[in-house]
Amino acid sequence: MDALAAPGGADTLDALMTRGAAFLGTRHAILGGAMSWVSERNLVAALSNAGAFGVIACGAMTPERLAEEIAATQALTDKPFGVNLITMHPQLAALVDVCLAARVGHIVFAGGIPPTPAIRQAKEGGAQVICFAPAVALAKKLVRSGADALVIEGSEAGGHIGPVSLNVLAQEILPQVRDVPVFVAGGIGRGEAILSYLEMGAAGVQLGTRFVCATECVAHPDFKRAFIRGAARDAMPSAQVDASFPVIPVRALQNAGTRRFVEHQVKVIRRFQAGELSKEAAQLEIEHFWAGALRRAVVEGDIENGSVMAGQSVGMVTREQPVAEIIAELLAQARAALAARRARS
Ligand SMILES: Cc1cc2nc3c(=O)[nH]c(=O)nc-3n(C[C@H](O)[C@H](O)[C@H](O)COP(=O)(O)O)c2cc1C
Numbered sequence: 001m002d003a004l005a006a007p008g009g010a011d012t013l014d015a016l017m018t019r020g021a022a023f024l025g026t027r028h029a030i031l032g033g034a035m036s037w038v039s040e041r042n043l044v045a046a047l048s049n050a051g052a053f054g055v056i057a058c059g060a061m062t063p064e065r066l067a068e069e070i071a072a073t074q075a076l077t078d079k080p081f082g083v084n085l086i087t088m089h090p091q092l093a094a095l096v097d098v099c100l101a102a103r104v105g106h107i108v109f110a111g112g113i114p115p116t117p118a119i120r121q122a123k124e125g126g127a128q129v130i131c132f133a134p135a136v137a138l139a140k141k142l143v144r145s146g147a148d149a150l151v152i153e154g155s156e157a158g159g160h161i162g163p164v165s166l167n168v169l170a171q172e173i174l175p176q177v178r179d180v181p182v183f184v185a186g187g188i189g190r191g192e193a194i195l196s197y198l199e200m201g202a203a204g205v206q207l208g209t210r211f212v213c214a215t216e217c218v219a220h221p222d223f224k225r226a227f228i229r230g231a232a233r234d235a236m237p238s239a240q241v242d243a244s245f246p247v248i249p250v251r252a253l254q255n256a257g258t259r260r261f262v263e264h265q266v267k268v269i270r271r272f273q274a275g276e277l278s279k280e281a282a283q284l285e286i287e288h289f290w291a292g293a294l295r296r297a298v299v300e301g302d303i304e305n306g307s308v309m310a311g312q313s314v315g316m317v318t319r320e321q322p323v324a325e326i327i328a329e330l331l332a333q334a335r336a337a338l339a340a341r342r343a344r345s
Contacts, residue, residue, distance in 0.1 A: 096125070
């Protein structure tokens with residue numbers, strides 16, 4: 001019998017999480033994926049206080065606003081948490097400086113391949129760098145560029161997504177990338193799935209959708225209600241009408257906004273075809289459709305016209321619960337799966 005295996009399966013689960021938890025400085029190797037407008041001080045501190053790892057979503061915040069949010073989070077928790085920075089932010093270097101000045105231990109670069117100078121700046125300032133790797137070759141390149149850990153996020157996830165499911169990414173990347181801890185994200189809603197990915201070699205997991213209905217989360221009650229009502233099949237990637245006018249794929253609950261987005265694309269493309277708009281102007285008009293739409297849904301509660309970004313695991317969100325209860329539930333499911341397996345063998 002495995003020396004680490006206790007009757008409840010608890011010790012083995014902890015053993016599987018050891019590398020990820022040590023990297024994060026947490027009790028559990030569970031990251032709360034940064035969600036713009038959602039992952040602010042309250043949810044982030046609640047996650048870290050519950051033994052997971054909260055991550056502030058910087059989004060479009062200015063450096064001053066980010067400094068304020070970090071300080072407010074530090075006032076609510078003395079546990080480690082990270083900051084997620086979008087690589088195309090025009091003040092990326094200043095944002096990294098804000099994180100370093102506040103002694104944030106982990107910086108997550110999202111929304112594209114991070115520039116090597118930004119990685120270097122973060123590392124030289126003493127932070128651990130976490131990057132998103134959408135494919136094996138890129139994963140290896142990011143490790144060579146200095147990434148201390150990677151997140152692989154499957155297309156099941158909420159928000160901006162790549163084309164490949166976590167099921168496939170995990171098989172492609174986990175056996176090949178051993179030098180740094182790899183965290184997996186996308187579609188995880190229960191502990192059994194967490195256990196499976198850990199057993200495949202993941203250092204830990206990142207969940208977003210499952211934490212939106214946390215009691216501590218400040219999202220508008222109607223945004224939370226949409227999650228509680230939503231089924232996996234309602235969380236769809238944004239539709240693209242014409243390949244010459246690419247649409248950034250975002251997984252969100254279908255609503256009046258997503259339906260109007262299709263009509264909007266058709267109208268804009270017709271104006272381009274009639275010579276009323278240049279190709280660039282048409283592309284911009286298509287992209288502008290969703291400007292401010294996530295804030296409208298999360299903060300104002302306009303779940304019909306806003307962007308209700310949600311992953312396919314939304315069907316497993318059934319009620320509002322405190323973060324600590326969600327984490328405990330996930331861990332209990334993973335441990336029960338381990339115990340059941342042991343009972344069979
Ligand atoms: C409402 C929402 C907003 C998100 N915003 C961001 C973001 O600002 N930056 C980012 O890197 N990921 C963002 N994500 C992705 C999450 O960090 C996380 O990786 C994802 O939710 C994991 O998949 P899951 O939703 O299936 O759990 C967002 C996800 C959601 C649902």
